[in-house]
């Protein structure tokens with residue numbers, strides 16, 4: 570059966586320039602931080618940017634950005650509030666502090682529902698903070714948003730990169746463009762990930778050191794701006 574909402578989605582995203590999914594094969598590699606800081610950095614450069622938290626079961630960008638008291642406006646759909654200069658959307662507006670455990674089909678449903686009712690303004694970039702791994706959200710997005718692009722985050726660990734290989738392979742099969750790979754939480758000078766990334770035929774966008782200032786900066790965008798993340802992502806944003 571054709572879901573009428575799916576045809577509305579492209580209409581809803583008509584004013585959006587590029588849709589960038591910040592993704593990884595493994596959890597805990599820094600996707601949410603990279604997505605949030607990348608969005609802030611692009612906005613600082615004068616771009617119009619939206620940030621959409623698609624980690625429905627464990628959203629975290631609202632914590633990173635210190636989002637409090639904001640709510641979408643209901644007007645022929647949902648108009649995302651502007652938070653720190655970003656049009657910001659998250660399931661957390663509705664789930665609050667409660668857990669939102671969702672089964673596969675419900676994840677797809679929530680994704681389609683939110684994509685079809687959210688009224689983004691004219692945006693240069695819509696940054697998507699993805700849940701970890703290759704699952705329903707990844708497959709649905711590729712199906713629903715034809716021009717989606719992926720930015721892959723990994724750590725220096727072989728365990729994380731092994732999953733990048735799989736994700737990159739899948740995206741290649743599906744014909745989805747990958748902007749490049751960011752190596753996060755780097756603690757040494759090893760070039761392994763850089764070399765392996767190039768071997769996969771992907772762009773190595775750069776590295777972000779492990780920065781002890783990050784934890785104290787969570788929830789405070791002014792402090793976040795003083796971390797290495799911002800410094801490095803500013804350079805990478807140029808390539809994006």
Ligand SMILES: Nc1ncnc2c1ncn2[C@@H]1O[C@H](COP(=O)(O)OP(=O)(O)OP(=O)(O)O)[C@@H](O)[C@H]1O
Nearest residue numbers: 596597598599600601602701754777778779780783
């Ligand atoms: N460059 C860094 N320096 C120091 N700490 C970092 C850095 N990048 C991420 N972290 C920390 O690592 C943890 C995981 O980061 P984050 O939540 O962004 O990862 P994630 O990939 O979104 O995780 P999940 O897969 O659960 O969504 C957080 O505690 C974050 O503060």
Ligand SMILES: [Mg+2]
Nearest residue numbers: 600601624629
């Ligand atoms: Mg996350």
